[in-house]
Amino acid sequence: MGKLTAQAIAERALEIGDAEGLDAVTIRRLATDLGVTPMALYWHYKNKELLLLGMADHLIGGFAPRPADERPWQAQLRDLTEGLIRTLRAHPCAKNVLEQIDPVAAPNFLQVWDRALALARSAGFSVEESCLLTKYLLQSAIAIADAPVHFTAGKSSEEIEQLARAKRFGLQSLSAERYPHLVEMAEPMAGGVDPAMYDTFGVDLVLGGIEALAARR
């Protein structure tokens, strides 16, 4: 039915990756799912690397940063970061996908990066500083989006509890002499953290660092 198109392939690949992990996204598996021969995919993507890139670009395509306005750069940068996090959060495999591609080859990623660069420059950072700072910001956003919040997505609360229990047990069975603080914190470590708290704390941390540095020049 739905025609076989580069876009449709990327979408199906993301579905598989989100549901079963990126390792399950295989040319052959993907082709089977799409009711087509593996070689058919090679017409739309020259190789797997480009397929990954298509997945990444489609992923970030769900996020259109709002254009510059008159608010202070801090607020705009925070908006950008939170928006990106929300978008990535929708795809459990987002971090995995983004790790495997060259970001410079993904147009939609470049769009976000360019916005971040503009804001960094307007904050008074030098060209070099803005480069590092934006790399760092985007990287952090990806890390924050990949929080252990995923589990709450498609799974039943029993499954969540199951996973948390397993993780807690693993941490508690560690040597309490070697890792006293880890053992002590088994409870929150196991994933019992409020998602909203996680995000605001993470964004505060990143933005706080940037603002502190900006204030020093």
Place this chain on the structure above:
Amino acid sequence: MGKLTAQAIAERALEIGDAEGLDAVTIRRLATDLGVTPMALYWHYKNKELLLLGMADHLIGGFAPRPADERPWQAQLRDLTEGLIRTLRAHPCAKNVLEQIDPVAAPNFLQVWDRALALARSAGFSVEESCLLTKYLLQSAIAIADAPVHFTAGKSSEEIEQLARAKRFGLQSLSAERYPHLVEMAEPMAGGVDPAMYDTFGVDLVLGGIEALAARR
């Protein structure tokens, strides 16, 4: 001859990964390099996942965080971060390896994490906050260590210039309307950043964020 031991396998695997990328680290390739049958490796590592874990642990094993002292937590946390970065910097494939393992299964990683947790707690952060904060700190250290500084390692200066030129060209050939700031910053983006500046700036950013948050409570 060097006996075939789990340690020797992990070391050789790291050498391959550093020199040719983690994708080149294959059970069969590794076995050939070690002059042994692929199946021989399965005696020392039950599967590839555990081999990766062995690589990661051996990697971080090169870094022994100094014990707690009487200095303020900021200085100690900075020391820890810089030490970790230096260690990871020695292995170009470090980030790749660490991305593919469950950190909780790597004893040496847990050691560093525990130290970070202790410092976060002593800074006045709550248990939950310390969890998030340390996750974030370690993740950032890994990202900073993976800076585009690697290229200076084993390669000739001509090769470096070659790579930088290629990247610069790629950036400059982007649509200047769509990504004005990226094009404008092609030069530093292409990797022409002072490594020392990169590191101190990165650490300042991360530590600055943490200190700013600590000061607010």
Place this chain on the structure above:
DNA sequence: ACCTGAACACCGTTCAAGT
């Protein structure tokens, strides 16, 4: 305890061929 040999079920990719 430590390693080999043969085999299995999978990969990504090429290349010629079909419509």
Place this chain on the structure above:
DNA sequence: ACCTGAACACCGTTCAAGT
């Protein structure tokens, strides 16, 4: 332009067997 079929060179891993 878009897709198929057959083939190639690789994977990780199991299992029985050797010393």
